[in-house]
Amino acid sequence: MSHSTKPVEMAKERFAFAGTGEIYSFTTVQAAPESFMAHAPYVVALVKLDEGRLITAQITDIDPDDPPQIGERVEMVTRKLTTEGERGMIVYGYKFRKVLPPHTV
Numbered sequence: 001m002s003h004s005t006k007p008v009e010m011a012k013e014r015f016a017f018a019g020t021g022e023i024y025s026f027t028t029v030q031a032a033p034e035s036f037m038a039h040a041p042y043v044v045a046l047v048k049l050d051e052g053r054l055i056t057a058q059i060t061d062i063d064p065d066d067p068p069q070i071g072e073r074v075e076m077v078t079r080k081l082t083t084e085g086e087r088g089m090i091v092y093g094y095k096f097r098k099v100l101p102p103h104t105v
Contacts, residue, residue: 019076020099021049023068026059035082043068047096061097073099 026045029036036042043059045068059068060079074096081093 015051015053017049017051017053021047021074021096023059023070023072023074024048024054025070026068045074045096047074058095059097060095066098068098075099 024046026043028041028043030041032040032042043062045057045059046054047057048054057076059074060077062068075098076094077097078092079095081091083090
């Protein structure tokens, strides 16, 4: 019996969002892929954006004494993802962190 395989096509749709949401679910990655071993353990979460969509993102700036919680508010931040090539080009992308309390002056 022969099986025909077709590539899966993902819907491409532009989507703008405010960059805030809440942790819908998360896990701590202990056994990371080789290119991320230096960062393990780290937390990856499904973030439910305020606009209703779910996205996958790493949670950063975690206090070991205050681990993430489902339902906790988070905000998008720009962080270094990796360094590539001989010249050490730094690649930046988005991650999320817990929403910081308002700054009082």
